[in-house]
Amino acid sequence: MENFVYYNPTQLIFGKNATDKLGELTSQLGKTVLLVTGKGSVKKYGYFDLVSNQLKSAGCRVIEYDGIKANPLVDDVEKASQIAIEENVDVIVALGGGSVIDSAKIIAVSAASELDPWKIMTWKAKPKKALPLVAVLTLAATGTEMNDAAVLQNHKTGQKIGYVSPLLYPKISFLDPSFTVTVPKNQTAYGIVDLIAHSLEAYFGDGESPLADRFVFSIISDAMENTPELMQNLSDYELRAKIMLDATCALNGITTLGKKVGDWGVHGLGHELSLLYDLPHGASLSIAYPAWLKFHSEKLADKISKLGENVFKTKDVNETIAQFEKFFESIESPINLKQAGISALEEEIIYKQMLKNQVSGIKHKLNAEDLKNIVHCMIG
Ligand code: NZQ
Ligand code: ZN
16 A cells, blocks of 8 residues: 545535535635636536526626537637636636536636646646636546546647646536436447546556555446446436446546556557547547557456456456457447547557657556557457
């Protein structure tokens, strides 16, 4: 067991009508609000009106920034941060999935410090403060609602990278599972893949902590148990609630308690696929994880076997990997490039992209030859 400091300052308000106090609590943080949203789902399904009415009733002035795309771009963050500075914004409210909340996190630090967002992301500028951030989550997947990370894409530099800082924790996150009943089937599936992938990144990370491993097995098992029914009943509140809690717990720090750090190599592989083909994050992971596991099946045989024993009741390494593939396929998340509509002819391009950005894990380092082999395993 490693020494550790556990710090998670996000206040989580979870459940039906969770946003009832959103106006009141946000207005205590500031009166001029930048409300950040995505490409329109929140307006279509009424969450936008609910949140902006709450804010206005509490006496807030609401400035809107919409159009954040899935796999968010630093360009939007630059524009929104400029608006936040010009309008003297006091507080950022993010209403959406991981892409919106991640963008809002970097808007909050870059606006408060008047620093360039990409310089922050690449550690060339070091922010000392952030505007308070309130998150209203509409998609169960990333765990960003209760963590200190944000991921952005920059097509000028050809990178999709994460940035981690205690400044990024939302002050308050509102999680009403009924906001997620409109998430379409494919995005629901990608979210479930993502939460499983976060659990696995922790499990294959650095350090040993049996309790943390048990959290991982429980989160994966809970999600897998509820998924088939959820896929048949997308508007079921209880099932949505279970998956929402799974997703938050998969990346709020509990799965690495007593460990040094997660591995994150598979996320690195997935980010390059998203960058090249704009693949949804979860879809990139259902391709990358089986390939990574197959590549490591001998080296990590004991670890994979223990995972199989606890999640699938099999100690067989290949059977464990096959079970993950079967699950991902059952929810129609691609398990290879072919299923994602990406030609085998792209193999070299993908490999070179991964090499260029030096994709590797923290615990399980990947050299050029490893990357070549893993990409080959992705072909299908
Ligand atoms: O753009 P809108 O119209 O909002 O539609 C979104 C988007 O098309 C839609 N959606 C969201 N909530 C909805 C909804 N549609 C109907 N009803 C709702 N209630 O779903 C689509 C995907 O949204 P997005 O925010 O991109 O998905 P997700 O939450 O999976 O976020 C993915 C991003 O988070 C990053 C990923 O790399 C990716 O960029 N990650 C962030 C992490 C973190 N901060 O800790 C960790 C993760 O590993 C991940 O890397
Ligand atoms: Zn992820």
